[in-house]
Amino acid sequence: MSDAIIVRNVTYRAGKEFAIRDLAMTVPTGSVYGFLGPNGSGKTTTLRLLLGMLPVDDGTINLLGHDVPAGVHKALAKIGYVPERLHLYPQLTVEETLRYHAAFYPDWDNARAEQLRRGFSLRAEQHVDRLSKGESGKLMMLIALAHNPDLLVLDEPTDGLDPVVRRDVLAALLEYVSSRGATVLISSHLIHEQERICDHVGVMDDGRLLAEMPMAAFRGGIKRLRVSRAPLDRGDLPFTLLSRGVSAGREEEWVVRGWQPAMKEYFVTAESELREVIDLDLEESFVELLRSARVPVVVAGEEI
Amino acid sequence: MFGEMLYTQWKWARTELFLYVLAAFLIPTIMIRIGFSYIDAYSIRSVLNMGAYAGIFFCALAIACAFGLAWRPYINDASLKHVGPLSLPISWPRFVQMRFLAGVVLLLVPTVAVWIGGVIATASAPIPPTLHTYPGGIAIRFFFAALIAYAAGFLLQYAGGKHAVRIAIFLFLTVVGVELAGQLLGYDSIVGSTWNALTSWPGPFSIFGARWMLIDV
Incomplete structure (x- = not known):
């Protein structure tokens, strides 16, 4: 099996306004897949659809070789999930919470759970409702990791955590991934964090997946070009034009x-001049991608 | 798995269970003790009335206990938007089934208290020799009444979800409305007839209409 998650043509409508439309995504086994998107773009809804918590209206989902929803419970036994918000009973202590979850997972590793608990400095007798935000985040990550999952689905796992706790949580995650070769699907709007740890990226906006590609391709494939005597009304572009604006005089950005570097030839044949190719970081690339999705570029009288 | 589910529900309900147990122990004893100081202990009718009051109390306690145990797990899961249960590797029907069964097991706690409370209450009263006490019978009746009320409450909560309270209010208002309309139109009490049908054999709630006598002939 080469892909941990395969989603094809998934549609989901929640009320009249919002929908996930024709979602297709593929998360390769062993990859760390960053799921990027602004708030309200549909990331959490997509993760809930993947885990069978919401019923899809159309399309298919396959998780770790199991179809959703028919085989989702077999898949869930091999998935560690950290939801966006605390999902643990506040009346229980840390120890009781771990015991409760251990009962449901056949591969729960008590020794590993204890090791993580000590590593995260969580007191066994502490009540969940008295944990700080950072401690709650650590406990949720502990629960996700303690049953040796093949796939981790993490919904904003470090959102709101201070830098020290964030580093602890990510360190535990990366240590686990490197030792087990597990797949990770991590949703976040913390782009620089994603840039450090992810090798694949999917960008979502308004219920649609705008792009999905290896991180290196995403980082290196989006450029800002400064063009003099920019060609007008040409529809034969060898690349995808995300945005186009006047920079200075007749120069355009x-x-x-x-x-690809070989595409410089295009400007020669178009009798214009490519003055500079500027690398964008992930955040700029992400913003440009979103902007282009929201405001389509018009070339030769047609939206592209 | 079931053990942990039971423990969790026990932890949520233990304070109110303690109050139910306390009530089951103390109130019949207090009622009978105070009652016997006002009635003629040799008047069989007075003693029977006293036993019936204690029975009504047990019936009310069964309903309170049942609804408390039925609603709490759902409310606790709903406060977390059910994300915890839905992300566990078991199906929702199985999860709900275990929640239900754990609640049934917890009903045994007040049931035992009712039995012991009944024994203590009747042992402390001068019962005329022609009458008998039935703490065991009351306890069994209590359990089945609580079980029926619990099942109804649980069904309402889990089928109605976040609308359960609205459904309950709607049902109550419908009952009141139907009764008022019936009275205005000169019909016999529709609610009364329905209540009689439901609480008399073979109605589902017939156990509530049965003789709840702690002291009887």
Whole structure:
């Protein structure tokens, strides 16, 4: 099996306004897949659809070789999930919470759970409702890791955590991933964090997956070009034009996706001049991608 | 798995269970003790009335206990938007089934208290020789009444979800409305007839209409 998650043509409507539309995504086994998107773009809904918590209206989902929803419970036994918000009973202590979860997972590793608990400095007798936000985050990560999952689905796992706790949580995650070769699907709007740890990326906006590609391709494939005597009304672009704006005089700034150095030739044949190719960091690339999805570029009278 | 589910529900309900147990122990004893100081202990009718009051109390306690145990797990899960249960590797029907069964097991706690409370209450009263006490019978009746009320409450809560309270209020208002309309139109009490049908054999709530006598002939 080469892909841990395969989603095809999934549609989900929640009320009249919001929908996940024709979602298709593939998370390769062993990858750390960053799921990027602004707040309200549908990331959490997508994760809940993947885990069978919400019923899809159309399309198919396969998780670790099991179809959702028919085989989702077999898949869930091999999945560690950290939801966006605390999902633990506040009346229980840390120890009781671990015991409760251990009862449901056949592969729960008590020794590992204890090791993580000590590593995260969580007191066994402490009540969940008295944990700080950081401690709650650590406990949720502990529960996700303690049953040796093949797939981790993490919904904003470090959101709101201070830098020290965030580092602890990510260190535990990366240590686990490197030792087990587990797959990770991590949703976040903390782009720089994703840039450090992810090797694949999917960008979502308004219920649609705008792009999905290896991180290296995403980081290196979106460029800002400064073009003099920019060609007008040409529809034969060898790259995807994400945005186009006047920079100074007759100079234009283009943001393009799928850029390759050999594409410089295009400007020669178009009798214009490519003055500079500027690398964008992940955050700039992400913003440009979203902007282009919301405001389509018009070339030769047509939206592209 | 079931053990942990039971423990969790026990932890949520233990304070109110303690109050039910306390009530089951103390109130019949207090009622009978105070009652016997006002009635003629040799008047069989007075003693029977006293036993009936204690029975009504047990019936009310069964309903209170049942609804408390039925609602609490759902409310606790709903406060976390059910994310915890839904992310566990068991199906929702199985999860709900275990929640239900754990509640049934917890009903045994007040049931035992009712039995012991009944024994203590009747042992402390001068019962005329022609009458008998039935703490065991009351306890069994209590358990089945609580079980029926618990099942109804649980069904309402889990089928109605977040609308359960609204459904309950709607049902109550419907009952009141139907009764008022019936009275205005000169019909016999519709609610009364329905209540009689439900609480007399073979109605589902017939156990509530049965003789709840702690002291009887």
